[in-house]
Amino acid sequence: MAQTLILSAMWVLPMVPRGTALKDHAVIVQRDRIAEVLPREAALARYPGAEHRPFPSHALLPGFVNAHTHAAMTLLRGVGSDLPLMDWLQKHVWPAEARLLSPEFVHAGSLLATAEMIRGGTTCFSDMYLFPEDTARVVDQTGLRALLGLTVIDFPTPWAATTQEYFSKGADLAAAWQGHERIGFTVAPHAPYTVGDESLSEIRRRAERLDVPVHMHVHETAHEVATAVAENNERPLDRLKRLGLLERPFNAVHMTQLNERELDWLPSTPLSVVHCAESNLKLASGFCPVHQLLSSGANVALGTDGVASNNDLDMLGEMRTAALLAKGVSGDASAVGAPQALEMATLNGARALGLEQQIGSLEPGKLADLIAIDLGGLEYQPAHDPHTQIVYTATRDSVTDVFVSGRALLRNRELLTLDLDELKDLVGSWQERIDEAH
Numbered sequence: 001m002a003q004t005l006i007l008s009a010m011w012v013l014p015m016v017p018r019g020t021a022l023k024d025h026a027v028i029v030q031r032d033r034i035a036e037v038l039p040r041e042a043a044l045a046r047y048p049g050a051e052h053r054p055f056p057s058h059a060l061l062p063g064f065v066n067a068h069t070h071a072a073m074t075l076l077r078g079v080g081s082d083l084p085l086m087d088w089l090q091k092h093v094w095p096a097e098a099r100l101l102s103p104e105f106v107h108a109g110s111l112l113a114t115a116e117m118i119r120g121g122t123t124c125f126s127d128m129y130l131f132p133e134d135t136a137r138v139v140d141q142t143g144l145r146a147l148l149g150l151t152v153i154d155f156p157t158p159w160a161a162t163t164q165e166y167f168s169k170g171a172d173l174a175a176a177w178q179g180h181e182r183i184g185f186t187v188a189p190h191a192p193y194t195v196g197d198e199s200l201s202e203i204r205r206r207a208e209r210l211d212v213p214v215h216m217h218v219h220e221t222a223h224e225v226a227t228a229v230a231e232n233n234e235r236p237l238d239r240l241k242r243l244g245l246l247e248r249p250f251n252a253v254h255m256t257q258l259n260e261r262e263l264d265w266l267p268s269t270p271l272s273v274v275h276c277a278e279s280n281l282k283l284a285s286g287f288c289p290v291h292q293l294l295s296s297g298a299n300v301a302l303g304t305d306g307v308a309s310n311n312d313l314d315m316l317g318e319m320r321t322a323a324l325l326a327k328g329v330s331g332d333a334s335a336v337g338a339p340q341a342l343e344m345a346t347l348n349g350a351r352a353l354g355l356e357q358q359i360g361s362l363e364p365g366k367l368a369d370l371i372a373i374d375l376g377g378l379e380y381q382p383a384h385d386p387h388t389q390i391v392y393t394a395t396r397d398s399v400t401d402v403f404v405s406g407r408a409l410l411r412n413r414e415l416l417t418l419d420l421d422e423l424k425d426l427v428g429s430w431q432e433r434i435d436e437a438h
Contacts, residue, residue, distance in 0.1 A: 004050035005029040005406065008040040008138050008256050009372065013061040013385040015347050015361040019339035021386050027060055029368040030404035036364055040139035055378025055401070059386045061342070062360055063369040064315035064401065065349025067274045068215070068253045068303025070129045071138075072109030074116065075100075075430050076308040085221050085283045093308060097130075100434060101158040106131040108426050110138040115418050116313045118144065120396035123369040123404050126251065126274075126303070126353055128160035128215055130189045131369070133173050139183055142417045143409045145369065147353050149188025149215050150174060152203060154196050167206065174210060182405065184353075186215035186251065192236035193224055197243060204245050213249035213272075213354055216240075220254035221285045237262055246271055251352050253303060254279075256286030263292055269386025272299040272352035277322040279305035290326045291335035301349040314396050323391055338391040374398050 008026035014037060026043035028035040028050075036043070044052065073093075080092025106129065107259035117125060127135055128149035139146045150170030153164065160166040163349045174185050187207045189195040195203070207214050218236055219225055228236050238260075240246055246269045253274040258266075266273075275288045293300050302322055319341045326336035336344075350360025359369045373394055375383050380398075383389050409417055 003031050004035070004047050006043050006047055006050050006052040007055065007060055007370070007372075007403075008043065008052065009055040009058045009060040009312045010375070011059040012037060012362065013059055013342070013386060013390075014363065015062055015343055016363065018343055019387065027362055027368075027370060029403070029406045032367055032407075034362060034364055034366050034368050034370075037362055053401075055372045055374075056152055056373050057286045058372045058400065060362070060370055060372055060388060061402065062346040062362055063371045064121050064210055064289070064345045065301065065353065065355075065360060066117065066125040066304055066313065066315055067123045067251065067272075067349045067352050068276055068305055069113065069125045069127050069313065070306030070308070071125065071127050071130050071135055072106040072111035072131070073306035073308045074113040074313070075105060075109040075427070075434060076306075077311060079308055079434070081282075081311075083283075085285055086223065088283065088309070092144070096099070096434070098158070101130060103131050104135045105205040105430070106134040107138060108430050110135045111142075111418065112427050113307070113313060114138055114144050115415060115420070115423055117352040118142070118402050118409050118415060118418075119156050119399065119413070120314050120316065121402060121432040122313065122315050123371065123402060123409075124349070124353070124355070124359060126186060126215060128186075128350075129258055130157055132170075133176070135178055136173070136183055143182070143404050145182040145359070145404055145408055147184045147186050147212075147215075147355075148173075148188050150206075151190065152199055153190045154193050154199055155194065167202065171206075176370055184212065184355075186213045186353075188215040191217040191220070191224070192228060192239060197239075200240070200243050200245060204243060204248075207245075207248060213251050213352070214245055215251045215253070217254055218252040219257040220255055220280075221283075225257045235259075237260075237266075241269075249302075249354055250350075253305075255286065255288050258289055258293075259394065263289065263296065266293070267297045272301055272348075274301050274303045274352060275322055276303045276305040276310070276318075277325050278318055279309045281321070281325070282311075287325065287329045289329065290322065291332060293332040294340065295334065299348055299351050301352040302345055305394065315345050316390070316396050316399075319391050338385070338387040341391045342387055367404075369371035371399055371403070372401040374400050 124145040347360035
């Protein structure tokens with residue numbers, strides 16, 4: 001019984017069936033997995049010797065899955081704000097990275113990102129960045145779950161000088177961390193405009209060999225699509241389809257530029273759309289047709305994108321923006337209701353990452369990745385519907401406790417695997433260097 005933990009709460013939101021809210025229930029955790037979900041009194045009677053942690057004014061729900069991040073770019077928060085995508089990339093982000101990018105930069109930025117994500121209720125993230133071996137070490141240290149992108153770009157960066165070196169380093173990294181209980185990988189070509197056909201064909205082969213998803217920015221802006229058509233007479237999605245990349249799990253990030261023909265055939269593929277609502281709004285990239293995609297059966301997950309283009313890694317804020325934006329874009333106030341928004345941030349994210357059998361809902365046998373959100377404050381009253389209160393009212397400061405594989409990473413708002421004061425000092429030293437370089 002010493003390895004059994006009872007987490008009881010005012011509400012348990014298991015995510016399945018959608019919209020279920022169990023009043024006065026408990027989640028039973030044994031070692032790293034969920035054993036049962038029971039009424040609170042039944043749980044206490046069945047497991048009399050177990051440790052009991054009550055959350056009397058809280059909702060317990062699966063941890064958030066942030067399906068698209070550039071974690072280490074947290075150190076570039078606010079750099080080059082209020083600019084279009086290509087101006088922002090070419091005049092600010094890429095020059096800053098050329099001067100600053102290093103294993104030490106990625107280590108510090110990833111530490112800051114994981115601290116922010118834990119405090120905001122994210123238990124799993126899918127990352128795309130350089131020096132992923134350093135992000136892996138941070139994930140291992142902090143206790144989060146992650147899929148790390150084996151990045152490929154057809155031009156040199158501080159991490160790799162040639163396309164072949166990207167592939168070689170990615171293969172070495174996947175082999176080094178094979179079998180880790182919380183770290184997996186994707187093959188992550190940056191975008192259609194930075195990766196050629198030969199590289200994309202090799203990416204398809206490597207994704208098949210590793211049995212992992214492909215993770216890529218696709219149809220992010222109208223300029224991207226128009227340029228592709230002008231240069232090659234082919235839209236990027238058609239090109240990816242022609243090269244066979246959409247025959248296996250593929251995470252297409254942004255997808256703000258979709259025509260009716262694409263909307264017709266996308267749901268028949270194993271492609272998941274990763275919607276980054278706030279980043280798209282900030283960069284004026286366009287609007288992903290989320291309601292139309294969901295209505296057609298496509299899987300739509302949520303991502304924050306990097307902090308440089310969003311300014312935070314806040315999945316609660318992302319959910320609220322995504323739900324409200326879907327209503328405005330579709331002209332339908334019933335589009336993406338609160339339960340569906342929560343599903344996008346949890347179970348849909350797990351599906352996109354190929355982890356839906358392990359995480360994303362509170363079901364017996366799944367890994368115990370879950371969070372507690374306090375709905376007891378005055379600002380949440382009266383709490384008629386916990387789904388609505390979480391999506392439209394809650395902020396990340398209301399996340400009090402976070403568990404990954406049954407291990408507490410946040411308790412009563414206190415980080416348990418990171419030293420906050422040391423982290424602040426580390427980030428402060430990098431701020432001076434970035435300000436000088438920028």
